[in-house]
Amino acid sequence: MKKVVLSMMTALLVMFIVGCSQQDEESSESAEGAEEKPTITLGVTPWTSTVPPTEIAQILLEDMGYTVEQTQADAGSTYIGLSRGDVDVFMDGWFPVHDVYIEKYSDTIEETAVSYEDADSGLVVPSYMEDVNSIEDLKGMEADMNNELYGIEEGASVTQNIDKLIEDYELDMKQVNSSEGGMIAQAMRKMESEDPVVFYGWRPHTMFNKLDIKMLEDPQGIFESATVQVITNKELQEKAPDAYEFLSNWSIPLDDVEEMILKIEEEEIPAKEVAQEWIDNNQDKVDKMLGE
Structure with missing residues (x-):
């Protein structure tokens, strides 16, 4: 009887050790899999x-x-x-x-x-600039906007497109670069007193939800959708x-x-x-x- 009990205990101990070993291997494999990510x-x-x-x-x-x-x-x-x-x-x-x-x-x-x-992008003006619907309409009124066109940070490739636009449309303007938020803040300050202002805009963006603005036509196709x-x-x-x-x-x-x-x-x-x-x-x- 003692031999039977001893054999059963030995068998259970072996099963326990094997089970723990398999769990350790599975945990190890799982950990290795996680580390691979x-x-x-x-x-x-x-x-x-x-x-x-x-x-x-x-x-x-x-x-x-x-x-x-x-x-x-x-x-x-x-x-x-x-x-x-x-x-x-x-x-x-x-x-x-x-x-x-x-x-x-x-x-x-x-x-x-x-x-x-x-996703449209281009030059934007306030809707109260009723006679300005195309980039060409900016010609001759640059001084009304202090000869400034507001753009985003200089590191963005679109700044080169805007410089090209100023040259190709022969506008007497200089691009003023800042962050997206800085650009919009500058434009909004002008819009509070309904002064003429032009800046860069694009969709998707909340500026078209928050501000009464319009995107100007670009006959030369410098900006594409x-x-x-x-x-x-x-x-x-x-x-x-x-x-x-x-x-x-x-x-x-x-x-x-x-x-x-x-x-x-x-x-x-x-x-x-x-x-x-x-x-x-x-x-x-x-x-x-x-x-x-």
């Missing part, structure tokens, strides 16, 4: 249009098991970071304006997906194949982006909360992007 860095430019898609992408990538970081920089620096691999993804590439960066860094970066199309794309470093496909696949399927309506910007700016709802709300309300779109 690299950190993905998202480039963020100082534009309101960049925030909603970046926040949505971060939430979904984190759900996939990735650690995600954001790095703030102007457009030029963001593309340099992409080319070096310091930045993996940029959710807000504007084309054809950003063609210059793709051409310069074509060996290391790529256009991965179209986020949305028909933009396509917004996801840009990635070429090594991402090998580094994080499932993340790359998800980003390859990325798409979001322009109107949705503009609505989210409005919630973040006007209603002061945290960007991450706005992004999560969009995910919750658009599970069909999310599933399609995730390939589910």
